[in-house]
Amino acid sequence: MSSNVLQLQLATQHNIEYYGEIGMGTPAQRFKVLFDTGSANTWLPSSSCPTTDIACQRHKQYNSQQSSSYVANGSKFSLAYGAGMVSGYLSQDTLHLAGAQLSGLTFGEITQHHQTIFESMSFDGIVGLAFAAIAWHETTPFLELLCQQRKIQQCLFSVYLRQQPVAAQAAGELLFGGVNSARYKGELHYVPVSGEGYWQIQLSGVAVRGKLIDNNVAAIVDTGTSLILLPQRVLGSLYAALGARMLGDIYSLSCKLEELPAVAMHLGNFTLTLTPADYVVEIEGLCISIFVPFNYDFWVLGDVFLRRYYTVYDAEGSGRMGFAEAVHN
Numbered sequence: 001m002s003s004n005v006l007q008l009q010l011a012t013q014h015n016i017e018y019y020g021e022i023g024m025g026t027p028a029q030r031f032k033v034l035f036d037t038g039s040a041n042t043w044l045p046s047s048s049c050p051t052t053d054i055a056c057q058r059h060k061q062y063n064s065q066q067s068s069s070y071v072a073n074g075s076k077f078s079l080a081y082g083a084g085m086v087s088g089y090l091s092q093d094t095l096h097l098a099g100a101q102l103s104g105l106t107f108g109e110i111t112q113h114h115q116t117i118f119e120s121m122s123f124d125g126i127v128g129l130a131f132a133a134i135a136w137h138e139t140t141p142f143l144e145l146l147c148q149q150r151k152i153q154q155c156l157f158s159v160y161l162r163q164q165p166v167a168a169q170a171a172g173e174l175l176f177g178g179v180n181s182a183r184y185k186g187e188l189h190y191v192p193v194s195g196e197g198y199w200q201i202q203l204s205g206v207a208v209r210g211k212l213i214d215n216n217v218a219a220i221v222d223t224g225t226s227l228i229l230l231p232q233r234v235l236g237s238l239y240a241a242l243g244a245r246m247l248g249d250i251y252s253l254s255c256k257l258e259e260l261p262a263v264a265m266h267l268g269n270f271t272l273t274l275t276p277a278d279y280v281v282e283i284e285g286l287c288i289s290i291f292v293p294f295n296y297d298f299w300v301l302g303d304v305f306l307r308r309y310y311t312v313y314d315a316e317g318s319g320r321m322g323f324a325e326a327v328h329n
Helices: 114-118 142-146 232-241 303-308
Strands: 006-013 018-025 029-036 041-047 071-081 084-097 099-111 125-128 156-161 172-176 183-191 198-210 211-221 228-231 245-247 251-252 263-267 268-276 280-283 286-289 291-293 299-301 308-313 321-326
Touching: 006 029, 071 183, 084 114, 099 142, 099 303, 183 198, 183 308, 211 232, 228 232, 232 291, 232 321, 251 286, 263 321, 268 303, 299 303, 303 308, 303 321
Parallel strands: 029 125, 041 099, 211 299, 228 291
Antiparallel strands: 006 018, 006 172, 018 029, 018 084, 041 125, 071 084, 084 099, 156 172, 156 308, 183 321, 198 211, 198 263, 228 299, 245 251, 263 268, 280 286, 308 321
C-alpha cells in the first residue's frame, strides 16, 4: 500500500454501526469513531461532561489537559442527528489516523448527549466526512484538512463494508487516498456529486419489475445510516410493487426470497440493483424490508446499500462518486 494511502480497518456492532479507531491529542488518546459521510463535523465526549450524562460516562472521554497540542476555542454548538442531539463546545487538536497526523482539526467536545440512544452505541464519537458547506462556520472539516495538508495523494476515500464477519476478519475497510481493486468486481461507474455539502447523487429512476417507483430524485450515500430511507410519498407504491401485506401497522413481505423482485436504482446509463437478500430481514418469523419512510423528498442509501456496492467518494474537482459490486470472500 502506498505511503500516501491510509488504510483503516472497521469493526461493526450487529451490522448497524461501523466504526474505526483514531487518536486525538499529544500523546494520542484513543477513540472508536463512526466515519460519517452524512455529516461534516467531528466530535468526541468531553472529560468535562457532567456525571449525570450516562452516555458520556459509558464512553472514552477526551481530556484537553493531557494534550500538549490542544488549542482552546470554546464556541458553543449543538448538533441534531436522526437518532438524537448532542451539544458542547469547540476545541482544536491533532488527530491521528492510520499513522498520519492531522494537525489543527476543530472538533466538538460533547458535554451533553440529549437522548438515551447514545448510551448503547459502540463508538465514542463521530468523524464527519462530508463537505465544508455543512460544517461549523469558519471551520475546515476533516476531509478538506486531510487533503490541504497533503496526507493523501488523491483527495478521495473508498468504503467497503460487509456483514458481521468471522472473528479473524474486519467488518470493513476505509481507504483514504486510494481504491482497493481487490474489494470489487467489474468496473467502477462514476456519477457527479449533485448537491452542496453532502455526498449526494441523482437517481434517474427507481424501479421494480420495470415499474417506476420514483424518478429524478436525489440520494445521499451515507455511512452513518444503517438502512435505506425513502420519501413517504413513494412508500405505498414501493410496497405494492414488492407485494407487501399490512399486518397491523407493519408491511410484511414473503419470506420466499426467490419470489420477490429486485429493486433497481438507475444512475444515468447504469443500474445498481438491490436483491431480496439485501433488503429483507427476518425477525421472529416475520419478513420485513429495510426501506424506511421519512418526511424528506430524497433517498438516503445507508449501510445496507454500501455492503452491496464498493463506493468511492472522490472530492477532486467538483466531486464524483464511483460504484462497483463489492466482493465478499
